[in-house]
Amino acid sequence: MSSPFELPSYLEQSTAVADRFRKLHNRPIKLQVHQLSKEFHSPKGKVNALRELNFQIHRREFITVIGPSGCGKTTLIRILAGLDFPSSGQVMLDGKSMKGPSAERGMVFQDYTLFPWLSVKKNVMFGLEVKGMGKMKAESEAMEWLEIVGLSKFAEVYPSQLSGGMKQRVAIARSLANRPEILFLDEPFGALDAQTRASMQDYLLKIWRNVDVTIFFVTHDLDEAVYLSDRIIVLKANPGEIDELIEVPVPRPRSPEQFLSPEFLATKKRLEDLIRPADSNSNETVPMIRLTEIGDEVE
Amino acid sequence: MHIRKDLSPGKQSLLTTGSFLIPLFLWTIVSYAPFIWHPDIKLQVSADRSGVTTVFTAGDRVSKEFFPTFSEAIRVENQAIMEAREQNKPIIGSRRDNLKKLRHLAPLAVANGWLEVKEQQNDEKLYGVWKGLAEGSLKSTEVELTEENIEVIRSNWRLLSAYAPTYDSKRYPTEAMLKLIPQGVSSNPVYLPAPHEVIQAGWRDFTTKPDNDMPTMWERYRHSLTIIFWGFTYSCLLGIPLAILCGSLDFFSKLHEPFIDFFRYMPAPTFSVLFVAFLGTSDAPKIMLVFVGTFFQLVLVIANTTRLLEKSLLEAAQTLGANRRQLLKRVIVPGILPNLYNDLRILLGWSWTWLVIAELIGEKTGLTGFIDTQGTRYNFDRVFPVIILIGFTGFFTDRFFHGLRDLLFPWTEEAQTGAKGPITRFILRMSNHSSYADRTKA
Structure with a gap:
């Protein structure tokens, strides 16, 4: 698949962006994930939901996890929030290892979970x-x-x-x-319609700019990931491993016009290539049955 | 009629009324249309057949097949008496036998209001009745006497007045008098009294005080309600906390539920003897039976309701910093409350079933005691009002609690979208007029 435009490399960063990332990396580490693995035991045998993940999140960073379905995104966020336990490895918040959920780690679920x-x-x-x-x-x-x-x-x-x-x-x-140290959002806008989702993304960015909070975001929407994040963790499935960690070259503050900027498209293209790798079995098509010839020669 | 489409409120209430009127209408038709069913003859005038031990009195029912045989037998007996009399060899009749024959007119006299119910054995008054009917000064309006029977009355009166021109308890004919020929109207079996009979019997029972020391119907009603109340209250007080613990903590669930699940299959009434043995014959074993009958079901049902609470709500609360105790108090309890309330409504309905059994153990008490006594006496017209009362009590308490639900849990979806029933509307109107107005506008 060749692109009709010449897109810049997603690795190219403007000086402002590069400067921002340098400062970001100098900030204290909020969350450290070390050799994190999670195995499930099913009747068919052992499934490696996550294997030996290593990454760190800095204070006030906006980090997003993206990946094909079944790659363990939700498992990962639940472990980080303390709702599940890893099979091995460590998660440390501010340098201290943690056990179980707590108020320091807020969580927003896809299905709202407000107390009715x-x-x-x-x-x-x-x-x-x-x-x-x-x-x-x-x-x-x-x-x-x-x-x-x-x-x-x-x-x-x-x-x-x-x-x-x-x-x-x-x-x-x-x-x-x-006032959590870190806020986990598990596909929070997944159930919303496109327009509401767009305005919610802007809302979230506005809130994040005004509140001292680190955000860990899970989504399967590529636009959403690029639009919101500082860095994107791309997970792959079977076993769940980090495929790539992308620094988003789109400058901040973000606005909807940037959806068509070269950096944005380049990043999105990269994500697309990672998540939908040049269709491995594209020959396999859905069999189609046409019932009647329409005969107007419009195909 | 669209499948799974709600009807308009007007149509709905029309059909609701109809659902009650249809059975009532059927009952009325079956009771008052003599050509539908009516397999029996209800005797208005009865007679004793000689040499047969089965005795029928007025008010008893005999089948339509048997009735002709019955009256024919009496006619044959009368024939024999007449023939003997014509041959001047009258059959001897004891005073006792003749008195019995005369007394068969008593129910008819009562029906016409000539005698009080208690005066059916008052032979002096009966003498007057025979005289009146024979001479034509009395005319039975309630029960139309057949020509045949008027003849019998005249014939007997000729004999009676010959022996005793005025009443004299010692002077009765020494020869056999004629028997009244059985007479009756077609009727339904005794277990299906007509609506007016039920209403009359119910009115009588609920307005008059029974002569002996027996409690009045309202006292019985209150007694029944008391037993339900305490049985159910104890069941809730012990059962709800246990059930919530079982539903929340697997430890309690595995520790208690298997036994409870086993125990509930043992029918509660089978323990009644045991309850009487260690609690005596007061109300305690009855309350205990209602308790045992509801407790085990309650624990299982509410434990399950607790388990059905969305897990994500608990997780959300945990990420907000709630500890175990706070989860229980601030999430689980308020979260399951509306469903728990519904469960209790259903269980309260069941406890009425247990009440009926409870009231029959030890000393028979309450409404069921009354039903049992009157049932064995075939007074079904007195039984039905009580059964209907129990039904209405259950129905209206449930409607009441159903209506209250929307007020107690205004946040549930049903409360916000569902149509308000009459009771809810009434309570809303009484409690807060403005909020009612807002709701209807919205």
Whole structure:
């Protein structure tokens, strides 16, 4: 497959971008993953969901994991959030190894997981109250966070009355209110329609710019990955290993116009090549049956 | 009629009313249309056949096949008496036999209001009735006497008045009097009383105080409700916490549920003797039976409801820093509450079944005690009002709790989208008028 345009290499970085990455790498390491493996035992035998992953995430970095379905993206994020345990290897947050889920590692799930019996405000207050914060203080903090995600008008409403995008904004506010060190988002916009998804991406970038939080993002949408991230981890399936770690050459601040910039397209092309490698068995096509000849010679 | 399409609210309530009216209508038709079913004859005037031990009194039912045989037998007996009398060799009749024949008119006299129910053995008053009917001063309006029977009455009166022109308890004919020929109307079997009979019997039972020390119907009703209440309350108090623990922690589940699962197959009533043995014959064994009947089901059902709570909610709470105790208190309990509430509604329905059995152990009490007593006496017209009362009680408590659900759990989808039933609308109107207005607008 040859491209009609001459795209620059995705490895080429403008000086501003290169400078940014240099600074980023000098920041303290927030999350360190060392020789992480996860095996599942199925009746058919052992499955290597993840094999010997090594990477590190710096403070306030936006890192995305992308890969074909079944590559262990969700397994990885669940292990990092403490909801699953690795078979071997280590995950360290701020240099300390961790056990089980905790408030330092917030998580936003694809299916919203708001507590349906609590109003929007009470949902955001949940983590604060669990920590033992007084009701008054928790309430005022929750209101601040709702202000940030633009939902203060809906504070008293139950989640079931909100649209998908609004629900996900509440879920993000709820996690951020806890002031986590790192926020994990597992395909958070996967269930949203294209327009809502686009505006949610902008929302997330805006919030991230204003809040000191490291973001670990899982998606299968290539545009989303390039648009949001500093770096992209490309996983491959069977066994789940890091295929490539890409530094996105698209300068910040990001805006929708950049979707057609050469750096953006080059990065996206690279991702596409990695995830859908030059169609290994392209001869295998779906058999088609045409029932009637239309006969208008339009093929 | 579209498959799986909701009807308009107007049509829905029309059909709801219809669902009650259809069986009521069928019952009425079967009861009042004499050409449908009616396999029996309900006797209005009865007679004793000589040499037969089975005795029928007025009010009893005999099958339509048997009735002609019955009345023909009496006619033959009368024939014999008449023939003997004509040959001047009258058959001897004891005072006792003749008194019995005279007393067969008593139910008819009661029906016409000439005698009180208690006066059926009052021979002096009966004498007056025979006289009145024979001389034509009394006319039976409730039960139309056949020509045949009027003849019998006249003939007997001629004999009676010859011996005793005025009433005298010692003077009765010494020769056999004629028997009244059985008379009746076609009717349904005793176990299907007509609606008006049921209403009358129910009204009588629920408004009059029984003469002996027996409790009134309302006291019985309250007694039944008390037993259900305590049995079910104890079941909830012990069962719900255990069930939530079993549903949340595999340790408790594996420790308790296998035995509970086994125990619930042992029918609770079989333990009733045991309960009476160690709890005595008071209400305690009855409450215990309702408890045992509901407890084991409750634990299993609610443990399962607890397990059905979305796991992702628990995970979300954990990533927000909730510890185990907080998960239980802040996520599991509030999360399962609406479903738990529904489970309890269903289990409350079951506890009525257990109540019926509970009330029959030891001393028979409550509504079931009444049903049992009247049932063995074939007073089915008095049984039905009680059965219907139990049905209505169950139905309306369930409707009430169903209506309350939307108010208790306004966040559930049903509460936000579902149509409000009459009870909910009523409570909403009573509690907060403005919120009701907002909801209907929205």
